[in-house]
Amino acid sequence: MGEYETVTLTPTKGGITQACTLLSNGDLVSFPTETVYGLGADARNDRAVAKIFSAKGRPQFNPLIVHVASTEAAHMYGEFNPWADRLASVFWPGPMTLVLPVRSDSGLAPMVMAGLPTVALRVPEHPVARRIITAFDGPIAAPSANPSGRTSPTTAQHVLDGLSGRIAAVVDGGPCPVGLESTIVAFDPDPILLRPGGVPTEIIERALGVPLKTPILDGSPTAPGQLASHYAPLGRVRLNAKSADQGETHLGFGSIQGDINLSVSGDLVEAAANLFGALHELDRQKAMEIAVAPIPERGLGRAINDRLRRAAAPRNAP
Numbered sequence: 001m002g003e004y005e006t007v008t009l010t011p012t013k014g015g016i017t018q019a020c021t022l023l024s025n026g027d028l029v030s031f032p033t034e035t036v037y038g039l040g041a042d043a044r045n046d047r048a049v050a051k052i053f054s055a056k057g058r059p060q061f062n063p064l065i066v067h068v069a070s071t072e073a074a075h076m077y078g079e080f081n082p083w084a085d086r087l088a089s090v091f092w093p094g095p096m097t098l099v100l101p102v103r104s105d106s107g108l109a110p111m112v113m114a115g116l117p118t119v120a121l122r123v124p125e126h127p128v129a130r131r132i133i134t135a136f137d138g139p140i141a142a143p144s145a146n147p148s149g150r151t152s153p154t155t156a157q158h159v160l161d162g163l164s165g166r167i168a169a170v171v172d173g174g175p176c177p178v179g180l181e182s183t184i185v186a187f188d189p190d191p192i193l194l195r196p197g198g199v200p201t202e203i204i205e206r207a208l209g210v211p212l213k214t215p216i217l218d219g220s221p222t223a224p225g226q227l228a229s230h231y232a233p234l235g236r237v238r239l240n241a242k243s244a245d246q247g248e249t250h251l252g253f254g255s256i257q258g259d260i261n262l263s264v265s266g267d268l269v270e271a272a273a274n275l276f277g278a279l280h281e282l283d284r285q286k287a288m289e290i291a292v293a294p295i296p297e298r299g300l301g302r303a304i305n306d307r308l309r310r311a312a313a314p315r316n317a318p
């Protein structure tokens with residue numbers, strides 16, 4: 001059950017056109033890559049991206065990988081460095097994800113980066129993924145297409161087992177050849193292995209001519225998922241505020257209007273889609289005292305509150 005009658009599409013011209021129409025409408029479409037099936041949304045549409053977290057039942061907003069058709073396209077979204085150029089030229093298209101500073105003119109929905117200043121980019125090799133991304137002619141944000149806490153899907157049936165009724169469609173391209181997620185590399189500026197995956201570490205090191213650093217050995221807090229907790233607005237945050245005190249900027253929800261409202265209609269998917277944009281806007285306004293209206297602790301409200309609680313946690317003065 002769920003709000004969708006999930007359709008299974010074939011990787012034919014008609015099926016791919018239908019997949020692109022759904023993506024353009026802000027709907028979720030699962031598609032095969034060489035690693036695992038991804039749960040795709042238009043990476044420029046915050047509301048579509050918010051639906052990913054809702055469909056997966058993710059308790060937190062993790063940053064997502066943006067899938068593009070070519071290295072040239074990837075340059076529209078990330079700031080490359082010579083190490084990244086080298087990895088892209090050797091391993092793209094393929095099971096390799098590069099985490100790079102996001103370009104200020106990327107046009108990506110802030111929710112894709114979960115508020116981080118970096119974006120994860122990948123050019124997949126699977127012919128069906130490539131045809132969808134090329135036909136869509138835009139960036140597709142996609143985590144693995146499994147409910148949160150479950151195993152990544154490597155067939156369309158796995159996707160349906162976990163997400164039927166929660167997504168618009170799955171494009172059935174048969175089993176994924178790699179079956180293991182992509183290798184993720186970030187830069188500090190030297191290359192760091194954030195997640196081992198489809199491209200073996202030794203092969204990457206041979207291509208670079210230097211060993212990859214690992215976040216754990218270096219003691220730096222850059223493991224995937226951990227990074228996400230580092231974003232907070234500049235100002236001090238007070239939660240469950242039905243009204244603002246003198247000097248506070250009020251982040252509203254539903255009938256509590258506030259100065260910036262996450263969703264006037266009290267829609268949690270819309271509120272999630274607006275969250276990171278609103279936090280950036282508060283920084284832009286140099287809001288140093290922020291009061292946040294109560295957000296219901298259900299559905300995406302849990303993830304919103306998780307993020308807001310982190311933002312409100314005591315920290316060192318800026």
Ligand code: TXA
Binds near residue numbers: 038120182
């Ligand atoms: O093979 C794959 O990578 C598959 C297919 C669909 O492309 N995708 C996948 O996505 O495994 P997901 O969401 O399950 O894992 C993406 C990982 C997460 O651990 C996330 O924290 C990390 O990438 N990530 C994304 N953006 C990041 C960023 N800016 N900095 C650090 N880690 C990031």
Ligand code: MG
Binds near residue numbers: 143144152
């Ligand atoms: Mg995953």
